[in-house]
Amino acid sequence: MKYLMLIYGNEEIWGSLPDGDLATLIGEVDAFTGALRASGELVDVQGLETRPRSVRIVADTPVVTDGPYLEAKEYVGSYLVVDVEDEQRAVEIARGYPGLRFGTASGGLEIWPLMTGPDH
Numbered sequence: 001m002k003y004l005m006l007i008y009g010n011e012e013i014w015g016s017l018p019d020g021d022l023a024t025l026i027g028e029v030d031a032f033t034g035a036l037r038a039s040g041e042l043v044d045v046q047g048l049e050t051r052p053r054s055v056r057i058v059a060d061t062p063v064v065t066d067g068p069y070l071e072a073k074e075y076v077g078s079y080l081v082v083d084v085e086d087e088q089r090a091v092e093i094a095r096g097y098p099g100l101r102f103g104t105a106s107g108g109l110e111i112w113p114l115m116t117g118p119d120h
Helices: 011-016 019-039 087-095 097-104
Strands: 002-010 042-047 053-058 062-068 073-083 107-113
Touching: 002 087, 019 042, 019 062, 019 073, 042 053, 073 087, 087 107
Parallel strands: none
Antiparallel strands: 002 073, 002 107, 042 073, 053 062
């Protein structure tokens, strides 16, 4: 089963990390994704640019605006797609994400099952 993991961050916290701490975290995230790649569970991983667009219907017309969906301190900064045996394994992977050690103020990670198969 494939799962999308949206990784949220808080730009204020990430931007305030000393260079050495940020470099250490980046190395830990690279090792984390490297282990998933080696296990065959990693389908895709990408960082996201900080210029998202939102498309909503306003007066029956699609309107495109800059910015994230909501005003929030956290934003989606990257994602992982994993292909694992079950949800329990997806949760186990999510719990091991190195960025979580900075606590709830720094963001979090959402796990979304992906629709797959001939009916989707």
